Amino acid sequence: MNSVRWSTHVIEIRDDDVTKRYRKGDVRALLDREWRALTLLDAHAPGLAPTPIAVDRDAVPPTVVMSRVPGVPLRGSPVDAARTAALAETLDALYRAVPYDRLARVPVRPDHQAGLVARLRTWHGRGPGPAAGSVVRAALREGMAWLDRPGLATAPDVPGAPVFGPGDGNLANYLWDEGASRIRVVDFEDSGRSDRAFELAEITEHVSGWVDGGFDATAFLGCFDLTAEEHVRLRECRRLLALTWLFILSFEDPAHRVNPPGTAERQAGRLRELLG
Template identity: 40%
Template structure:
């Protein structure tokens, strides 16, 4: 989510993605998801053309999609409607027993990345860390360990750059993190992604209602994860303006206090 994982080569209407890391089966996740989604919702994702999954580095070739990324400010009503439609369509794709996408697993390890690390320096960062440690004694971890009542095929990489708007509809790219998920977690991932902070993405909840308790718990997890990335020396620290980690700490504290 926060590192460079691939290189792209564009040749006419085809895009070849070569992976610079694939220890989590990113290449197999992407190919499997593209094949699966294209079978059931062919206009939602690039058409998978060929894969060299055992090469070094592995590569996947797909068609090039039209459109511009959903980035650069608040999403208007048409964009929000199209994004909701795209996510709703993705969630209808059959996904049971499809390796390497499943089975469902909880995301608590992403919260533990923060709380298992040393306590950060600075009053604000330390306060967010301490509140996150206390969170483990509350009800959220037990809730999130329980499988959700219904699962979906999760995109799991909701950077707004991965949603392309052609003036009529939104299509989805970058499935290297695809996995079995649930709607509340998918919305939490999107709302807490740094790219969505000024997009007004909370209005998606008017179109994609989800379990509010599970959503709140999942948002806390992913806010912790983002603070981990943004801490001094973290993989996202150098790519963001000074003060971003403190802003994330404040956001996390608000979520934990909610």
């Protein structure tokens, strides 16, 4: 058995199943979102995600057991054309999976539009981390000036047709099964009702997609037949997520750096390009 520790949970991996123990944060909410996602997808899109096996809300810590799915994470290696097409196919199926009448009863995912806007205003009040240089600070000022304009901050939180969103754009959560030429999705702690443009922005702007230089966001987005309204919203959501990531990277402690040096400055350039 292999054991992997994350910030909020511990994962125990066996040959056929995976046990996830929730240790930090709002553990009941994390568990409930994960279990709801697994059961919904098992019912409406079997094979896209692990199969739910057992849940124990009263355990200390609370625990979910699910099947182990084959594949290797997309993060950390180039995402070629085959993987890009498979990722788009999986996400398209996932977004469409949950019937509308059932999806209407699913809460909006955490850190959706309204939640992020409120979080950014709080972070702006605190200011960036002490290690943030002049390039990062200037880009943050430009980003907050954009956020203060009428538009996204006052738009409906989930406009248009809702979709089921996995809620995490980390490419480590998308597993490439080369033998089956398909991708499966894991980690649904932040899943919930969302909209397609926001979820696509979540993936294209996640630092895991570009810090290693292996993910072609333009090719990926080209796999989706977006409406004119979704194209406009996608641009605004990408700006919102890029600004969020710039704040996150500005808070990174240089003594305990997760990303390569200069990542925050590169993110500042990405944000400015999107704002332009």
